[in-house]
Amino acid sequence: MILEMHDVHVNLGLSHVLQGVNLSIHPGETVGLFGRNGVGKTTIVKTIAGWYRPSQGKILFQGQPIDALPPNEITRLGLGLVPEDRRVFPGLSVEGNLKLGLMQVQASERKAAEERIQMVFERFPRLSERRDQSGNTLSGGEQQMLAMARVLIGNPKLLLIDEPTEGLAPMVVADIFRLMEELKSQGISILLIEQNIHKAIHLCDRHYVVERGKVVLEGNSQDIEERKELIRRVSV
């Protein structure tokens, strides 16, 4: 397993948000996380990435416990979070935003990461054209691409992607799904939170449904069609 969560509990303020989450991801797998608003999906990915500390339970990344590590160390191990709010720095240029991705990289890998910035510009011509433009002048789709590109600079083995297509036009949504297909075909493992269930089901090998801070259902591609209605019911 590349990732395992065992009975993970998280309290935020007075809320017991995660109430014993169990999930796992095989290397190279793309896994969907579905559920209504507010059930804890974002909390799950932020907890994996080290932004929140579990009060109970274990999280293993490639067999190594990570639940007590700070976010930057978790990133260095090869785990990248693309957060829902994209976190593009408005006053920094596209290139400046991408270079922030270098800060997460170990000194010994800095050169390879700098080369990856060039590769990112080749892969994302729209970002390359806008390399000197500041973050706040980008469209929502371009900001999402930038947020994903920045995480890719760290060469992650597992990507956590939180609602990447929210508020974006259908053509841009298609671009983002194409990018995720490409990352999947490169062998990167993905945990995806996505409201576009139809597209997500086609991309994902397996999915989990979350309700009130717990995983209540797990399915693989064979029973996807059967589960589609159920997932739609609990996701809207």
Ligand SMILES: Nc1ncnc2c1ncn2[C@@H]1O[C@H](COP(=O)(O)OP(=O)(O)OP(=O)(O)O)[C@@H](O)[C@H]1O
């Ligand atoms: N920092 C916080 N302090 C207190 N409660 C929080 C905090 N962050 C989230 N919550 C609460 O935890 C619950 C789960 O939130 P979370 O964002 O993980 O849900 P979600 O399933 O990702 O929903 P959405 O799709 O709306 O983002 C919600 O009830 C939310 O209000």
